[in-house]
Amino acid sequence: MPILLKEVVPLGRTLREYELMFALTEADRTKKILGCGDGPASFNAEWTARGGSVISVDPIYEFSGPQIRERFDAVIDDIIANVEATQDRWVWGFQQNPQGLRANRVAAMDRFLADYEAGQSERRYQVAELPTLPFINGAFDLALCSHLLFLYSHLLSIEFHLASLLELYRVAKEVRIFPLLDMVGNKSEHLDPLRLALEQEGIETVVENVDYEFQKGGNQMLRASYEKTRQTD
């Protein structure tokens, strides 16, 4: 289904945030990574610059850089104002304060846009969307999905979540999802039923604490890997 840019909030995170959210390690550096729903995160640009291998998919990549920037400029003031009005819902560690948050989001957008055209011609940014991805089975070592699944639980059904997890697990040997909270900061209603449904499919998942917390209580990721699943066979 085609998306309308006015329906999307194109906010992106930096490589440092991805490292913390997904507990990326030295061993992950040589992996073939899929960034699902990366939007205007600077993860792809920065990871590639370090010699890493990553393909990002997102429906917003059908739009041009200036169009994505225009949408970002149209929403960022309201988002920062909203965060300022609800300061007790956030942990001011990494982001420091609302202006620090804005600076991080602007830095990610600038870095993304500087890389976007080159990345498109290298097929590092591809238009695609869950729950169906245009990759063969096991094409990636690791799939990362930040601030899409669970966060939008009010819009995305349990069926969508299950189909998406199975699809990510089809194309990658390991899947990591962050955060596990919904938009208002509660544990996603889909988390437990989804884990149960995956278990019934023979896929073991683990919830792990990570060193990143911006939404209060949002310091956990979900990991599903062939290795873990095999260990429990």
Ligand SMILES: C[S@@+](CC[C@H](N)C(=O)[O-])C[C@H]1O[C@@H](n2cnc3c(N)ncnc32)[C@H](O)[C@@H]1O
């Ligand atoms: C809040 S942004 C997160 C961007 C990035 N992952 C980050 O954490 O910085 C959510 C992204 O999910 C993308 N998105 C929405 N529906 C999607 C789908 N069905 N499959 C993949 N990405 C989707 C949006 O276009 C948007 O870029």
